Amino acid sequence: MSVEVAVRITRRNHNAFVHLLAALESQGYDLSNVLVTKDINEIIKARPSVILYSFYSQEVDGVKREVEILKSKVKAVFVAGGYHAIAMPKHTLRVLGFDIAVIGEGEEALYNLLLKLRGNGYKVTKDLTEVKGLAFYLGGDFVFTGFAKVEDFWKFPPYPEGLKLISPMEISRGCPFGCYYCQTPYAKGFRMRHRPIDQIVKYSRRMKDMRYITPNAFAYGSPGGILKIEKVEALLRALQPLRKEGRRLFYGTFPSEVRPEFVTRETIELLVDYTDTRRLAIGAQSGDDAMLKAMHRVHKVEHVVNAVELALEYGLTPVVDFIVGLPNETPESQRKSIELMKWIMRKGGKVRAHYFMPLPGTPWARCKPSPLSEEMKKFLGRMAAEGKIEGSWGVQINISRRLQKLIEEFYEEPMSYHGNVKVIC
C-alpha cells in the first residue's frame, strides 16, 4: 500500500520527528498517510510521494548514500530538515540530492509544504514560494522563502495521537548564551520559550520514566539567562502526583543538562526533594577561564567546581562535559582541563570528553581544532582504558576532520534565526 509521506527515522532524529508529527496531526494532517521507519526498504515498498529526512552535519555521508539509493527506486519529493539543512541548504540540495530544505522551526513550514505538494501533484514549483521556511532550486535559481519561526512552539502537543510514538518531551526551546561552538541559538533563537506546566503534566502521563529536552533544565520559566527558582519548583511540584503513580522523574540529566552557574543549593534541593535524578549533567567544556571566555561560555571554572561540590554534597553524581581540542587551545589550557577532570574524578564525579567539531551555522564553523598535547592524549587514553571517562572523543576526531573538509569545500553563509552568524575564525 502506498503512503503519502515516509519518515526516515533514526536514533538521532527520533525525538524531533515525534514532536513534528504531533504538530502536523494537531494542524489537521492525517497520520494514517505516514510511514515512520528506520528501514529504507520499507520506504521503497511504500512508494511515498514525499520522503522526510532530518539530520546533523556529522551524518551527511550516510544520508547521501541513502538518498541515492532511494532516488533510483522511488519517485518522490525529498525533503530535509534539521541543523544541517538550516546551516547548509545549498549543500543539502545540490550535493545530498534533496529537493527541498526546511529552514527553521519546522512545525508550520512542513504542514504548509505538505498541503502545497498535495495540491500541485508533488512538484517543486513556483507556488512553494508562498510557504515560509523553505529553500529549493527553481529553474537553476536558489530560492529561500524566509526563516520559519514558531514563537509559541507549545501550541502544538508533544506527542501524536495517531501513531504510537513517545520520546522525552521538549519543554524549552532557544538559548541566550550563544556559545561559539553551538548551533542551538542560531537555529532556535536566543530567547528561551517554555511549554506550560499543565501541558507538561498532561503529556508526562504517557512516559514511564519522565525525561525532558531543554538546553538548560534549571532555566525553565525564564528567558534563559537567569534562574527563576519558583518556576522550576512549580513544574517539579506539579509532576509529583505522576511520581506517586509510579513514574520516575529525571530532571537536569539525560537527555538534557544544566549550566554550572545554575547549580545552587536551592536548585539541587529541588532535585533531591522532587525527582529521582541520580546523575546531574553539567556542561563545563574547559578547565581554563581564558578558554571559557574565548568560547563565550559566560561562566567560569569556579562555577563548575561549585556545581560539582554541591551535587556531591547532596549525593548526586555530577557528570561533567568537556570539549578537548578547542580552537586556539594551548597545551597549558589543556593541562588546566586535565587538572579539573582529574579533580572531578577524584571527588567521585564522572567526566565525558568530546573532541571539538566545527559545526556549520555556528561562529566557530570555520575554526580548526587544536592538536591534543601529548599529556592530553596519554590522559584520555589511560582514562578510557580504565573505563573512567565517558564520551566519544576518539570517534569525534575523525568526524571533526570530515566536518572541516565539508566546510572548506562547501562553505555557505548559513541561514539563521537572527540573520547573519558572526563568524569568529
Ligand code: SF4
Ligand atoms: S552550549 Fe548550551 S548554553 Fe551554550 S548556547 Fe548551546 S544550548 Fe546554550
